[in-house]
Amino acid sequence: MFRYLMILSGLASSFFLFDLFSEEKTGTIATNLELTDSARAERNYASFCASCHGEKMDAFVDRRWRHGQAGPDLFKAIKQGYPDEGMPSFDTAFTDQEINELVEYIQKGIVNVERYQFNAKPATNYFSSAGMNIRLDTIARLNNDIAWGMAFLPNHEMLITGRSGKLYKRLPDGSLQTVQGAPQVLAEGQGGLMDVVLHPAFNENKWVYLSYSAYKRTDSGLYSTTAIMRAKLEGDKLVEQQDIFEALPYSRTRHHYGSRMVFDKEGHLYFSVGERGNEKANPQNLANDLGKIHRIKDDGSIPAGNPFAGQENARASIYSYGHRNPQGMALDPATGLLWINEHGPRGGDEINLVKKGANYGWPVATYGINYNGTVISPRSVMKGIEPPVVYWIPSIAPSGMAIVTGDRYPAWKGGVLTGSLRFKYLNLSIIRNGKPVKEEMLLKNVGRMRDVRMGPDGYIYISVENPGYIFRLVPVEKKS
Structure with a gap:
């Protein structure tokens, strides 16, 4: 630790x-x-x-x-x-x-x-960070939308989720095209259209997966939840839409949706669901979906070997529990290990190595405290609780995650990248044998970072907010 x-x-x-x-x-x-x-x-x-x-x-x-x-x-x-x-x-x-x-x-x-203007685009597009000289190339700008997630299509195209509810396709000439057929979202608070991933066999089946804040109206008010839809991409539209997961129960709150997704090599879909702001009722309760990492098949069915499948009063899709609001997720292609980052309260943001059936402790063990300064738990470590590999005090507000692969970034290779919303930088954690050995702050003041991805071309891509930019990190010789 x-x-x-x-x-x-x-x-x-x-x-x-x-x-x-x-x-x-x-x-x-x-x-x-x-x-x-x-x-x-x-x-x-x-x-x-x-x-x-x-x-x-x-x-x-x-x-x-x-x-x-x-x-x-x-x-x-x-x-x-x-x-x-x-x-x-x-x-x-x-x-x-x-x-x-x-x-x-x-x-x-x-x-x-209000006398001052601000801009998420940095004053310079050159950075020297942790043994690398980096140029930021602008890939896309979403103006008043937030680029929450991105996925790489064939032929140098890209899908980008706008939290407003719009799904964009970036064309090879750099222009953005709105894709029709995205789900209806509740774009309030932290809700909206969130992550996007492609099926591992996308070239053959064209399946695209979207996480979003679904909603329903009842006599007692408007409720929302984290949901996952899959659909086939045909040109500039989605067809054959299917909701394959709906987190239960719905909640009146508008925050802590989680919503990051990743496929493993066997075609299982892992995704996060936040505890929706109710830490007392949800993350330690296996009878609901909130505050958990889930694992399902590509059609939403339950794969063999899920740790709580068949257990009474437990949701079969749960893979791990005791989470607060994980907004970063990455699978290490070299090891097959699943990593997440998640928001703590006031302090106690974490990087966790996800293990089957493990309890990650929220809120019974945490390094954070309540926003009003009161104690959440007297324990930061506890028997039976999986400790974080990394934790931050104060909170950096982590979002997005990638494992550095390939040879374009030799000084960062194998490191875990985490975007910081609060402090507007890219965090590099070098982890060896499950233990952190080094941390670097990269791209300082680049903007509130929402997502981090390794592209199929071997480059790192990041998204920052307001206006929504997507940058490609290009290693260069030192700028004179």
Whole structure:
């Protein structure tokens, strides 16, 4: 086990005042904002708010206010919270006076931040990182959409999921074409159209797999869940759509969908489902699908050997459990090992090696604490709990994952790449015999990184947010 401590200003957790989450927005702004009015409010903002809303309040740019931005609206949001949308209550953390100070601090910050523009595209497309000189080539730009996932088609084409619900095809000339027939999604909170993978025999059968936030209306409200659809790609449209998995139960919340997918060499589909913000009821409960890694066949049926198949009060598709919100997944082609990364709460983000039937501990053992500073569990390790291979304090908000293969990146070969949404860089972890031996921060301040992939051409591809860019990492001689 290995603990990475990052000494950074504004170590933080979050509250959710509007439709922005620590896993969901991007931006780079000027740092000379002169925001401070109250030293206590500044300190509280840094400790409790900055991880989501940015240490310089950059996440307040391009916001969509869900519950109002007037003083009483912000006071209510901080004091009472909106649990269904992922925002905890801070009633016990702050006095009313402290909340009022924080409201004033935030409102002044909004006025200042709106004077600045920001852009996810870095100022330069050359980076020197961990023994490699890298040029970023722009592959696609989605403007106001978030490029959540990508898959590589034959003939130098690519499928890109936009979290808004659109599926794009990038053509060889660099243009984007909208693919018809994508599923209807609930694009609220962290939901939307998320990951995309191709069937291992795509060249023969044309099957494409999409994870998304499905929804249904009932008399008691609007509920959503993680679902997987497969369909055949015919030119610019999907046909023969089939929902092959629907996580149960549905939830009123709009966060922690998980949704990363990967096929193994035997044609099994692995995918993550988050615990939907209900850590007490879901991740340790084998009778539901939430907070789990699942394994199914390509048609949604259950493969032989699943660890809980046939067990009473257990879901047959579960492969491992005790997860919070895994948004990165990669299969090492050299070893066949399955790796994931997952979001912790305030601290405690993890890289895990997924083992059949294993319990990964959330929330009974964690290195994180609640967003309001209270203890989740007194235990970080525990008998019967699979410990993380890597964990981060503070949280980096990990998303996307790839294992570096081939010979284009000799200094990084075999390493585990993880995108950071919060700190806007690409993380490289060198792991030997299940133990981390080195970590490097690559492409610093490149933008909030949503996805990382190894392409069939041997290049690494990354996506960053707002506007949605996809870059190819090209090794070059050092730029003079």
